Amino acid sequence: MRMSELSLRTGVPIPTIKFYLRERLLPEGVKSSPNQAHYDDGHVQRLRLIRALVDVGGLPLGAVRDVLDNIDRPPATFDLLGIAHQAVAPTPRNDADRAAAVDLLRRLGWTACLDDADDVHGDAAIAALATALQALDDAGFAVRPELLDRYGTAAMDIARAEIAGIPTESAAATVRYVILGTVLIEPLLLALRRLAQRQASAARFPPNEQSDPDAG
Amino acid sequence: MRMSELSLRTGVPIPTIKFYLRERLLPEGVKSSPNQAHYDDGHVQRLRLIRALVDVGGLPLGAVRDVLDNIDRPPATFDLLGIAHQAVAPTPRNDADRAAAVDLLRRLGWTACLDDADDVHGDAAIAALATALQALDDAGFAVRPELLDRYGTAAMDIARAEIAGIPTESAAATVRYVILGTVLIEPLLLALRRLAQRQASAARFPPNEQSDPDAG
Numbered sequence: 001m002r003m004s005e006l007s008l009r010t011g012v013p014i015p016t017i018k019f020y021l022r023e024r025l026l027p028e029g030v031k032s033s034p035n036q037a038h039y040d041d042g043h044v045q046r047l048r049l050i051r052a053l054v055d056v057g058g059l060p061l062g063a064v065r066d067v068l069d070n071i072d073r074p075p076a077t078f079d080l081l082g083i084a085h086q087a088v089a090p091t092p093r094n095d096a097d098r099a100a101a102v103d104l105l106r107r108l109g110w111t112a113c114l115d116d117a118d119d120v121h122g123d124a125a126i127a128a129l130a131t132a133l134q135a136l137d138d139a140g141f142a143v144r145p146e147l148l149d150r151y152g153t154a155a156m157d158i159a160r161a162e163i164a165g166i167p168t169e170s171a172a173a174t175v176r177y178v179i180l181g182t183v184l185i186e187p188l189l190l191a192l193r194r195l196a197q198r199q200a201s202a203a204r205f206p207p208n209e210q211s212d213p214d215a216g
Numbered sequence: 217m218r219m220s221e222l223s224l225r226t227g228v229p230i231p232t233i234k235f236y237l238r239e240r241l242l243p244e245g246v247k248s249s250p251n252q253a254h255y256d257d258g259h260v261q262r263l264r265l266i267r268a269l270v271d272v273g274g275l276p277l278g279a280v281r282d283v284l285d286n287i288d289r290p291p292a293t294f295d296l297l298g299i300a301h302q303a304v305a306p307t308p309r310n311d312a313d314r315a316a317a318v319d320l321l322r323r324l325g326w327t328a329c330l331d332d333a334d335d336v337h338g339d340a341a342i343a344a345l346a347t348a349l350q351a352l353d354d355a356g357f358a359v360r361p362e363l364l365d366r367y368g369t370a371a372m373d374i375a376r377a378e379i380a381g382i383p384t385e386s387a388a389a390t391v392r393y394v395i396l397g398t399v400l401i402e403p404l405l406l407a408l409r410r411l412a413q414r415q416a417s418a419a420r421f422p423p424n425e426q427s428d429p430d431a432g
Contacts (some may be wrong), residue, residue: 112414138265140265177357188352190344195341196375
């Protein structure tokens, strides 16, 4: 297909496609004349992936490039989770107190995370938890230990199912699954949590009772 | 305390404090002379809250103002979750297909969310789910229905505990809890999911086996 059809099929404007070509995020098409090239379904898939990373993952261009590089050329080491997490990790605060994070991990029994703390990705994961806990503390928002444990249990329940589903038939399939599963599932989880809150809230605070103070 | 001590206690630089005062996000101190004012613990708390919303929640200034307004002057209506979600909601895509989102909500039995779809906040919540599902689809990343159900179950488990914990002794306490619980708990949940993945991954892919190909 021509670039105009590629644009139509993906909803990505032509100037943006040209930009991705120049930046080598999108591979060149096959030249059919000096000024024209043909694109295939691989280009459609790649463009959709880039848009998903940018629009949903909110990744800056440099991180998109890292993710694509890792999909194209699977890393020799197996620390895929670390690479995926790094791409979407918020900047951790240096002043965040790690003691609370370490205490929580110990209470949850996640000892592999603690053994892992001297690895650069393991350290970043703990820093993210420390930053989140510090922010709650700074805002004076105390989370009950039972609720923290509940969050931990839910996270582990999800993670076990996710890790069990990692395909291992090829390194490329593994990388793709882990990276996209990290970047694209986070917005899904947050959307589900919000809808679940609305659902649970409707049970505790029925809308009718609120809108009509005379009722009941 | 003087502004210099307020700055020391919160780690917020003096020019930033002056900016928040000018923008009326932070209430004025009590003037002790034409050029000096005194600040109290209320200012410390408010500054920490603003920094948490900006640094952790990643909220732009306009959204921070909305959140603070809602905490200071609780809304007459009770749609607090909607207001909180709105403040931190990603921009939904208009082209996202809602059918998949509605199907999923129906399968999960979250009928209150569907009844709620003509409310502006309810509609935004469904749009966020539709956007997340569409992005997965666009990227060619299929999530097994069993895994989707597992995400739903985990989200509901968390939401029930959260909604049950909402304090109702005053409108201000309710608003504060709901808004901060939405903005500040999301990074905590994402950090926990990543650590849980590392923990579960260490069980399935023991680090020793990978670093030494001769082992086993």
